[in-house]
Amino acid sequence: MIRIKTPEEIEGMRATCRLAAQTLVMIEEHVKSGVTTQELNDICHDYIISHGATPSPLNYRGFPKSICTSVNQQICHGIPGERVIRKGDIINIDITTYLNGFHGDTSKTFHVEEATPKGEKVRRVALDCMNAGIDVALPGAPLRTIGATIEKLAKKNRCTVVHEYCGHGIGREFHEEPAILHYEDKRCNITIQPGMIFTIEPMINLGKAAIKHMADNWTVVTKDHSLSAQFEHTILITEEGNEVLTDLSGRKTPLPER
Numbered sequence: 437m438i439r440i441k442t443p444e445e446i447e448g449m450r451a452t453c454r455l456a457a458q459t460l461v462m463i464e465e466h467v468k469s470g471v472t473t474q475e476l477n478d479i480c481h482d483y484i485i486s487h488g489a490t491p492s493p494l495n496y497r498g499f500p501k502s503i504c505t506s507v508n509q510q511i512c513h514g515i516p517g518e519r520v521i522r523k524g525d526i527i528n529i530d531i532t533t534y535l536n537g538f539h540g541d542t543s544k545t546f547h548v549e550e551a552t553p554k555g556e557k558v559r560r561v562a563l564d565c566m567n568a569g570i571d572v573a574l575p576g577a578p579l580r581t582i583g584a585t586i587e588k589l590a591k592k593n594r595c596t597v598v599h600e601y602c603g604h605g606i607g608r609e610f611h612e613e614p615a616i617l618h619y620e621d622k623r624c625n626i627t628i629q630p631g632m633i634f635t636i637e638p639m640i641n642l643g644k645a646a647i648k649h650m651a652d653n654w655t656v657v658t659k660d661h662s663l664s665a666q667f668e669h670t671i672l673i674t675e676e677g678n679e680v681l682t683d684l685s686g687r688k689t690p691l692p693e694r
């Protein structure tokens with residue numbers, strides 16, 4: 437069941453999404469060579485707690501930490517630990533906050549100091565794919581347009597889309613319906629409607645799309661060890677278009693004029 441949000445729920449979502457976005461802005465200056473992913477986890481954890489929220493990942497289905505940190509060939513769900521990040525690494529930091537009964541979810545891939553050409557390429561394509569998906573997430577459009585648009589752009593850039601993980605409705609639950617695929621599924625007949633809130637979070641690989649899990653049973657990596665990047669926003673569908681709830685500048689996409 438897709439939960440259409442009430443005006444009160446939308447206000448709750450605005451607040452939690454703002455906090456998630458602020459956490460991501462706050463952590464950026466700490467993403468430097470020499471820091472451990474555990475230290476990044478602890479800084480985010482304390483920040484979220486000090487703002488009256490809790491980190492949604494902590495104990496979610498047994499996840500042991502407060503954020504996900506996915507480095508280089510790691511696609512998603514990296515567990516913070518003693519790993520030290522180094523100049524030239526790329527690292528996705530995925531923040532989900534639970535504030536007053538609502539979850540807000542956003543992530544970003546950072547370069548650690550200098551960008552390598554491959555790191556910059558995959559990061560750029562992942563960002564462009566998320567943005568292209570947001571641009572077509574409009575009321576009245578078929579939901580599958582989002583995935584079709586993302587897949588097409590990834591292919592054009594000779595990158596691949598991870599199929600095993602997708603965006604999701606979000607609200608009182610961390611993961612709600614519908615699943616937001618980042619590739620085209622012609623069988624999907626859902627129409628995008630005002631009051632829907634969901635994430636768009638394509639995982640883009642520089643090499644092949646195939647994944648595998650690390651021994652910790654959480655961290656997902658590229659099977660061919662190629663680099664992978666991801667960006668994620670939580671968006672609200674409105675009568676007029678959409679609003680990116682995890683964008684602090686209040687990004688809105690209007691419906692095209694007719």
Ligand code: MF3
Pocket residue numbers: 492493494496497499503504513530531532541637668
């Ligand atoms: N934040 C991730 C997402 O975008 C989910 C993380 S689940 C966890 O949906 F258990 F790994 F934290």
Ligand code: CO
Pocket residue numbers: 541603604635637668
């Ligand atoms: Co998400």
Ligand code: CO
Pocket residue numbers: 530531532541542543668
């Ligand atoms: Co997330």
